Amino acid sequence: MEPSPPALTLTAAIDALASPYAMEDFSALTGASSLVVDLRDTAPAADGEAAQRAQMTLAQLACPTIAIAQPSQANGSHAWSALFDVCLEDETDLATLDHNIRANPQASLAMVQLLRHSRGLSIHDGLTAESLVYSTLQSGPEFATWLRDRKRPSVSAAANEPAVIVIRDAETVHVTLNRPERHNAFSAEMRDAFAEVLQVIDADASIRSVVLRGAGASFCSGGDLAEFGTLPDPATAHVIRSTRNPARLLARCADRVRCEVHGACAGAGAELPAFTSNVRAHRDATFWLPEVSMGLVPGAGGTVSLPRRIGAQRTNYLALSGRRINSEQALQWGLVDELSN
Known part of the structure; x- marks a missing residue:
């Protein structure tokens, strides 16, 4: 170095x-x-x-x-x-x-510029800005280099169980990310299923509380790397994010959602919980943002949710350094609200 x-x-x-x-x-x-x-x-x-x-x-x-x-x-x-x-x-x-x-100088610059200009924006406008920057970088040389040099993960066979499990108990809905064999990597299937669940929750005022969890050893290990680079073009990717964005929907019903996280909370696994009103972390939880090292910026809403919890400087620090923080550090910073054993 x-x-x-x-x-x-x-x-x-x-x-x-x-x-x-x-x-x-x-x-x-x-x-x-x-x-x-x-x-x-x-x-x-x-x-x-x-x-x-x-x-x-x-x-x-x-x-x-x-x-x-x-x-x-x-x-x-x-x-x-x-x-x-x-x-x-x-x-x-x-x-x-x-x-x-x-x-990754281009992704690093895009990251800090995005946070500089997102101050004061609404959640909707911030997510739109994030998606536009993300799409710009998807067509850039740094992401292309990452795609070329990465060890492509194997694509898992379609599971028999749904990517998201929903159980309603009276006024409470339990939502579980359910790809434990991939540490709940956030695939397109999971994104779409989660967005559909959140649409129902947003529309149903009789649902008074929601508990969000992840099955298996981790809450969510971030985007499914096997799917990166598979969309036809960055413009189409932006349209998809603008249409089926769990972050936007989660923010709309955040006051009813408690998120319980554990194990790996990478990328989307750190970004999405930060929208909710209460995040309870198991002591084994670890949080990090890998996107800049891939030539990108956080794309699951993290440039909007994380600064609102921990501030822009700490968000930039996590993104640019790639450092992992444990649950106690996350509690100290305000990324989570309480710890569990």
Whole structure:
């Protein structure tokens, strides 16, 4: 792994960002993987024309921006800490972030830009933006490289049981993702069945509560990798996501849904539960976002649901670093609401 890029001081960063050439100097197009600024032991910069121009440019850079700040600064006491895409407390993860961003600079840029521009959008508009960005990347070189180099998983024979099991008990509906042999990989069949169930729940006010679970060893291991790259074109994929999007439906009935997760919660397995009003995680649950490493961004609603729970900076951190967090970390961040044994 290459050494991480040198961090600029805040003073040096302001000078660089105030330059009329800043957009060229810090761009994936010209080889700049990211902008890293060390805010530790630095008092908040005084207001001034250069600082104001630098802040405007910082929000527009064509590369991810990373701040290193003390814990108290990362919580907002430093005037600049909230302006970056990712905020780290030390350099521990800096090399990993830089390596991953260099490996997929287009997806990394798309990820942070999507979260920058999604602030304040409605859930519907945020999901539309996510789908459009996802489709753009589906036609890009990084996803093509991932498709070419991956070890294609075997396609399982059609199971005799449904991909989603629904049981109603009076006013409560129990919904179970049911592909345990594939750790409930979120296939097109499962997506469509889940969307159909959510349509019924949304329309039926007599359903007072919903419990969502996954069968087998994991809640959901993310999208079914065997199906990636099988749709005819990215435009058709966008139309499908716009029509049969479980995230949009789940958000509409979120106040009635409790999600119980365990084992692997990757991609969709982390993104969809975050829409619900209550997430209960077994202590063995592990959460991560693999999509940027595939040349994509989260596509099951995660760029909308996760920032609402853990903030944009932590969402970007998970997506760009690929790090896995355990249930206790997820509880501390607010990704889940309670733990179970």
